[in-house]
Amino acid sequence: MPTLMINGQSREVNAPPEMPLLWALRDILNMTGSKYGCGVGVCGACSVLVDNQAVRSCLAPISTLVGKNITTIEGLSTDNSHPLQKAWIELDVPQCGYCQAGQIMNAAALLISIPKPTDEDIDNWMHDDVCRCGTYQRIRAAIHQAAGG
Amino acid sequence: MPIFTPSTTGLPTHSETSFLLGMAATGIGFVVSTISTHSEVFMIQPEQTALSNEPNVWVKIDPDGTTTITINRAEMGQGVRTSLAMIVADEMDADWSKVKVRQSRAGTSDAGAPMTGGSGSVSGSYTNLRRIGASIRSVMISAAAKKWGVSESTCSASNGVISEVNGSRQITYGGLTDDAANITPPSNPPLKSVGNFKIIGKRIPRVDNADVVSGKAIYGLDVRIPGMKYAVMVRQIALGASIVSIDSTEALKVPGVIRIENVANVGLVVLADNSYAALTAREALKIQWNMGYNTSLNSSGISDKLRAGFTKLGDLPTTTAKIVEAEYQLPYIAHATMEPMNCVADVRDTTAEIWCPTQVGDSALSSVASATGIPAANIKFNVTLMGGGFGRRLYAEYAPFAARISKAFKVPVLFMFSRKDDMSSDYFRPASFHACKGGVDAAGKITGIFHYTANGDNSTYPPYAMPQPRLSSVNVSLPVSVGAWRSVGHTSSVFVNECFIDELATAAGKDPYLFRRDMLTNNPRLLAVLNKAAELAEWTKPLPSGWGRGIACTNAYSSVAHVIEVSVSPIGELKVERIIAVVDCGIAVNPLGVEAQMEGAAVDALSTAIKAEITVEKGAIKQSTFIDYEWLRINEMPKIKVHIMPSSSSPSGMGEAGFPSVTPALCNAIFNATGIRVRSLPIQNTSLSSANSPIELDNGDMNVFPSPFTTSFTVQGQVVNPTTSDITFSIQNMLGLNLLDLQGKLTSVGEFSQTIDFPRATTGVYFLTVKCGSKTITRKVIKE
Numbered sequence: 001m002p003t004l005m006i007n008g009q010s011r012e013v014n015a016p017p018e019m020p021l022l023w024a025l026r027d028i029l030n031m032t033g034s035k036y037g038c039g040v041g042v043c044g045a046c047s048v049l050v051d052n053q054a055v056r057s058c059l060a061p062i063s064t065l066v067g068k069n070i071t072t073i074e075g076l077s078t079d080n081s082h083p084l085q086k087a088w089i090e091l092d093v094p095q096c097g098y099c100q101a102g103q104i105m106n107a108a109a110l111l112i113s114i115p116k117p118t119d120e121d122i123d124n125w126m127h128d129d130v131c132r133c134g135t136y137q138r139i140r141a142a143i144h145q146a147a148g149g
Numbered sequence: 150m151p152i153f154t155p156s157t158t159g160l161p162t163h164s165e166t167s168f169l170l171g172m173a174a175t176g177i178g179f180v181v182s183t184i185s186t187h188s189e190v191f192m193i194q195p196e197q198t199a200l201s202n203e204p205n206v207w208v209k210i211d212p213d214g215t216t217t218i219t220i221n222r223a224e225m226g227q228g229v230r231t232s233l234a235m236i237v238a239d240e241m242d243a244d245w246s247k248v249k250v251r252q253s254r255a256g257t258s259d260a261g262a263p264m265t266g267g268s269g270s271v272s273g274s275y276t277n278l279r280r281i282g283a284s285i286r287s288v289m290i291s292a293a294a295k296k297w298g299v300s301e302s303t304c305s306a307s308n309g310v311i312s313e314v315n316g317s318r319q320i321t322y323g324g325l326t327d328d329a330a331n332i333t334p335p336s337n338p339p340l341k342s343v344g345n346f347k348i349i350g351k352r353i354p355r356v357d358n359a360d361v362v363s364g365k366a367i368y369g370l371d372v373r374i375p376g377m378k379y380a381v382m383v384r385q386i387a388l389g390a391s392i393v394s395i396d397s398t399e400a401l402k403v404p405g406v407i408r409i410e411n412v413a414n415v416g417l418v419v420l421a422d423n424s425y426a427a428l429t430a431r432e433a434l435k436i437q438w439n440m441g442y443n444t445s446l447n448s449s450g451i452s453d454k455l456r457a458g459f460t461k462l463g464d465l466p467t468t469t470a471k472i473v474e475a476e477y478q479l480p481y482i483a484h485a486t487m488e489p490m491n492c493v494a495d496v497r498d499t500t501a502e503i504w505c506p507t508q509v510g511d512s513a514l515s516s517v518a519s520a521t522g523i524p525a526a527n528i529k530f531n532v533t534l535m536g537g538g539f540g541r542r543l544y545a546e547y548a549p550f551a552a553r554i555s556k557a558f559k560v561p562v563l564f565m566f567s568r569k570d571d572m573s574s575d576y577f578r579p580a581s582f583h584a585c586k587g588g589v590d591a592a593g594k595i596t597g598i599f600h601y602t603a604n605g606d607n608s609t610y611p612p613y614a615m616p617q618p619r620l621s622s623v624n625v626s627l628p629v630s631v632g633a634w635r636s637v638g639h640t641s642s643v644f645v646n647e648c649f650i651d652e653l654a655t656a657a658g659k660d661p662y663l664f665r666r667d668m669l670t671n672n673p674r675l676l677a678v679l680n681k682a683a684e685l686a687e688w689t690k691p692l693p694s695g696w697g698r699g700i701a702c703t704n705a706y707s708s709v710a711h712v713i714e715v716s717v718s719p720i721g722e723l724k725v726e727r728i729i730a731v732v733d734c735g736i737a738v739n740p741l742g743v744e745a746q747m748e749g750a751a752v753d754a755l756s757t758a759i760k761a762e763i764t765v766e767k768g769a770i771k772q773s774t775f776i777d778y779e780w781l782r783i784n785e786m787p788k789i790k791v792h793i794m795p796s797s798s799s800p801s802g803m804g805e806a807g808f809p810s811v812t813p814a815l816c817n818a819i820f821n822a823t824g825i826r827v828r829s830l831p832i833q834n835t836s837l838s839s840a841n842s843p844i845e846l847d848n849g850d851m852n853v854f855p856s857p858f859t860t861s862f863t864v865q866g867q868v869v870n871p872t873t874s875d876i877t878f879s880i881q882n883m884l885g886l887n888l889l890d891l892q893g894k895l896t897s898v899g900e901f902s903q904t905i906d907f908p909r910a911t912t913g914v915y916f917l918t919v920k921c922g923s924k925t926i927t928r929k930v931i932k933e
Contacts, residue, residue: 016404019425027379027423032371033364035536037487038568038774039428045487073364085362092354092741095749096226097361098368098487098536123784127886130775132487132537133226134752135745136786 002062006031007075017063021055022046024062025072033073033101037130044129047102047109048072054109073101076108083146084108091142095133103129107143116147207253207260208237208285214247214309214323221253221260222270223508224357225486225538226749227804228742229270231355233278235738236271239348240282240341241289243322244309250356255510255530262510262532266543266633268706268802271738275800283338292328293320308347343736343797352741357534369506369533370565372493377561378407380554381427383417383434384570387769388628389441392417396435403430412557414520415550420558428567443628443768448580451627451765452478455582455603458623462586462599469588469596471656476584477645478829479605480762481577484634485778488536489571492551495561496521501528505548506535513545520549521556539753540633544576569773576632577763581605581641585649593657595668600645604631606638611646612675612704613668629765635753636805639705640812644830647701647813652826661817662688662700674733675708678794682731685792686712695719696726697822701813706806707734708794711751711814717822720929721838722916723883725755725787725815733794734801740793743803747791750807756781758812759832759883760911776909785884833883833913838929848924849899853917857931860908864901864917864928871899872922878903880930881916888915895921907932 003012004021006029013019015028022039025031025048034057037045041056048057049071057072076082080089084104087093094100103126110117110125117125122143131139207219218234230250238248253260286306293311294301303314312319322329360366383392395417397409405426412418419434421427455478465472493504494517501523507513510532518525535542551564566574583605587598598618600607604627607620634640654664662683669676679702692698695716702710714726730747737743760779764771772778816827819837827835851866864878873895880889888910893903901919910932918927 015423015425019423023423023425026371027425030373031364032367032373035368035488036370036424036568040568040774040776042775043487073362077363080359080363088362089354089358092352092358092745094226094355094358094361095228095745096224096487096535096537097357097366100361101364104362127782127784130487130780130782131752132485132539132780134749134756134781134786136752136781136783137748137789138745139783140786 002066004062004065004070005068006070007072013062015062018061021048021057021060021062021065021070025057031072031074035098035101037099037102042128043099044106045099045102047105047129049105049109052109052112054106071105073105076104082108084111084142087142087145091138091145093135093138093142095135099129099131103131103139107139107146110143111147117143208241208281210322210326210329212323212326214244214321215249216241216243216247216309216322217249217251219251219253219260221262222274223262223265223510223532223535223538224252225265225508225535225542227270227746228355228739229265230357231353232271232738232742233274234356235348235351235353236275236278237282239346240279241285242306242308242347243282245348245353247309248356252532255514255532256525256528258526262507262514262530264512264543265508265538266540268804268806271800272802279340280338283340284334287338288329288332288334289322289325291332292325295332296320296325296328349738350736350740353739354741366534368488368536369491369493369504370488370536370563372504372533372563374493374495374561377493377563378420378422378558379424379427380418380420380551380562380564381431381567381570382415382419382550382564383431383436384566384574386438387440387767388443388446388765389768391439391441393437393439399435400430400433403433406430408558409434412554415553418554420554420560420562424565440768446628446768447766448480448764451580451629452582454625454627455580458603458625459582459584459601462584462601463619465586465588465597468590470591472586472588473649473652473656474584474586475649475652475826475828476582477648478583479581479641479644480764480830481580481629481631482634482757482761483572483575483577483763483772483778484537484539484541485572485575485775485780486535486537486539486541489566489568490541490547491563491565492548493561493563494548494551494555496523496552496555499523499527501552501555502531503528503548503552504531504533505545506533506542507545507548508535508538508542509545513548516545516549517552520552539635540637541575543633572773572778573770574630575763576630578634578640579604579631580629583607583641583645585645587649587653589653589657593659595653598649600649602641605641605645607642607645609639609642609646609705611650612672612702613650613665614671615668635750636705636808639703639805639809643701643703643705643809644812647703647810648816648826648828651699651813651817651820665700665702672704675702675704675710678702678708678731678733679710681792681794682710682712682729685731685790686714686729688712695822697818697820699814699817699819699821701810701817703810705809706802707732709806709810711810713811713814713818715815715818715822717819717837719839720916720927721836721883721914722881722885723759723819723832723837724885725785727787728789728811729792730789730807731792731794732803732806733796734803734806735796735798736800737793737796738800743793744791746803747807748789750805751789751811752781752786754808754811755815758815758830760913762831762911772911777911779882779911782886785886831913833911836914836929836931837883849926851919851926851928853928853930857933858907859933861904861906862930863904864919866919866926867900868895868919868921868924868926869899871895871924876901876919876921878905879918879920880905880907881918882910883914883916
């Protein structure tokens with residue numbers, strides 16, 4: 001039974017080691033903020049941080065994550081105080097909202113890597129994440145705002 | 150008349166007195182009443198059942214001022230939970246910071262869940278919701294006046310507080326709940342003048358944002374109830390295919406699988422402890438299929454069938470100086486909501502509870518009742534947030550599926566479609582064929598238009614003053630399920646109409662904007678929108694070489710015009726440079742939401758215009774996920790400028806209005822840039838390179854074969870005066886999105902040869918780029 005470090009807490013996960021993190025989060029730990037969109041790593045709705053890198057949780061077996069620090073949308077802040085969460089609310093980014101946890105987690109990884117990204121940096125980093133509602137213009141603006149730009 | 154019943158389930162329980170107001174809309178206006186007692190909460194049921202289409206909203210005010218507004222239209226991203234609550238809150242003079250929104254359950258025990266669609270929520274509810282709000286304001290004023298022993302005319306309401314005019318007394322709505330309970334609300338309260346709106350017209354972020362960005366928002370797939378199991382089903386692998394035999398030996402070995410059985414009126418179902426086990430076991434099933442009768446059906450055959458019935462169109466008047474004939478084709482497109490179809494069902498012997506992301510809660514409740522034999526009154530049907538709708542969730546077949554599975558296996562279940570299931574068993578926007586014929590006279594005026602369609606829509610009348618178009622249509626029977634897709638028939642009719650008008654403008658030798666403008670003199674609202682779009686786009690300002698500008702407008706849902714600027718490189722790379730969108734939707738209840746709908750609908754339209762299509766191969770839907778059904782990505786996203794025309798008219802719908810005129814404006818812009826009329830979507834299937842475009846050979850040259858290719862091709866070429874032997878190969882789509890990167894080496898004489906596998910992308914035009922130091926060579930490659 002793998003033990004994972006999720007949002008700063010050690011969690012025993014009663015699941016087979018090959019289970020992708022997405023399903024362990026959603027169905028075993030009842031942490032449903034990370035979303036199922038495609039299951040094959042092409043939409044980004046399941047993105048989480050693993051040691052501050054954006055990872056598609058639908059493709060990452062839990063056995064590969066033991067000893068690593070996992071951050072999900074639930075752990076980005078406890079009170080929506082992360083600059084990305086604040087910017088997302090203020091600029092009214094979400095439409096249906098389903099992909100936004102993944103977008104925010106991927107953007108969080110971007111800001112860790114590039115604290116003041118340009119439009120081109122944002123495009124290069126975020127283009128693997130599908131937003132079916134088409135909120136891209138506001139995602140771009142919100143990342144700039146969160147970066148203090 | 151309303152029926153007063155004690156509330157047992159309708160609203161959150163509370164121990165202190167709250168003020169509740171419900172409204173039943175009847176055929177003769179509306180009836181409003183309120184009762185609140187100290188021990189028991191009452192609310193009003195509409196005379197008609199909740200299956201009626203009338204809005205039916207409850208407002209609850211707690212002593213601390215918390216104002217809970219129940220909304221019975223479903224949220225799929227269109228912002229309806231925010232905009233409808235804003236309408237009520239404004240007329241109430243509520244304190245918006247204290248407003249909470251509650252989602253009504255389907256059925257008659259609550260405010261119901263009538264159909265959410267047709268861009269009708271705001272436009273259809275506007276007046277009734279205002280009356281509800283105004284009634285509450287009136288009750289609060291009466292209650293304060295009575296409490297203070299003053300005339301109502303000396304009391305005014307603002308921001309959830311009643312103030313005594315020329316006095317110092319103030320009391321919050323929360324402080325008036327006891328007093329308000331004894332006031333009979335007026336049946337016809339005065340509504341505010343538009344100039345007095347304080348919340349309507351404000352840019353208000355949507356009410357669910359905080360839950361969305363913290364991961365707390367509950368969509369259908371996020372419902373977790375005690376003892377719940379997870380279920381998926383086997384969908385047919387081709388249209389009309391059926392299962393001959395199943396070997397579930399391996400599938401049953403997957404850890405967490407509980408059972409694999411046929412469920413009547415559903416199909417073969419895998420039940421498991423978690424989604425992963427269910428999905429994995431389903432993949433492990435060995436199924437022998439009877440492929441059915443459609444194995445020879447493919448997309449080109451469908452195109453042929455759609456075209457087959459067309460012979461010719463009628464004759465134009467003798468005054469016609471020039472005749473234009475054109476044929477247009479649109480493919481099937483999928484809804485591809487981010488959240489696949491799903492439903493949670495807990496069916497017991499005589500009762501059930503359902504959690505479902507659906508646009509049609511009331512009718513889904515009826516189908517669950519029929520499927521389970523449990524009366525609707527004994528079924529608690531919760532409508533969750535939807536991870537996108539776009540019309541897909543007007544068909545809630547997944548709700549009775551979930552209920553039947555729960556009933557059969559006697560457990561609560563989350564039933565879901567995988568992404569592939571969701572895409573292959575969609576109700577697609579129909580593929581259609583259109584033939585148009587039109588003429589202009591010597592003065593450049595339209596003499597007549599014919600529009601024939603197979604399986605498309607031509608019933609949307611173009612908004613122009615011209616001879617009435619002569620329409621004909623046929624419906625070709627095909628085994629592909631079709632249904633409503635955002636803006637429905639307008640996806641085809643406005644595309645064809647606005648492209649064909651552009652073709653007639655060209656034939657008339659007229660500017661496409663002025664040609665439209667001169668035919669809109671009797672349509673001042675759309676004319677103003679069109680003029681504004683041209684003004685904001687600086688229509689007459691010259692564009693750089695290789696750029697083009699296109700325009701289109703429509704009265705679908707709201708009055709909308711788009712101007713789009715594109716650039717097209719000599720080898721056919723397309724870039725959408727910017728979009729100007731102008732809309733007159735009457736009063737914009739929430740401009741932030743109106744802009745969001747215009748921005749999002751433009752992404753839908755660009756995606757389906759340029760890239761996304763559903764194709765059929767050997768009787769099966771070929772696409773399965775966002776790799777082969779490609780949606781616009783952030784780096785393909787042009788800047789969109791939305792302008793909302795100021796208006797005090799009643800609001801019209803915005804969920805769909807932003808879609809229809811984008812596609813024709815884009816195709817018209819491509820024509821302006823290249824002289825190429827794209828008449829078949831997606832655009833990616835048409836090469837936009839000018840036939841005789843010069844190829845820059847200073848950096849080198851290369852050949853690609855075979856061309857077109859299916860899954861791989863070989864490229865051979867040479868770099869002129871290379872400064873390094875390291876080269877990279879990359880493939881971009883038509884919009885420049887990089888899809889593949891490979892490293893390679895030059896030979897000693899600067900030559901290269903590489904075989905490149907590119908199996909996954911959809912068909913169409915792509916670009917191969919070879920980079921060597923600062924030198925770049927790009928060539929078009931075509932995938933079949």
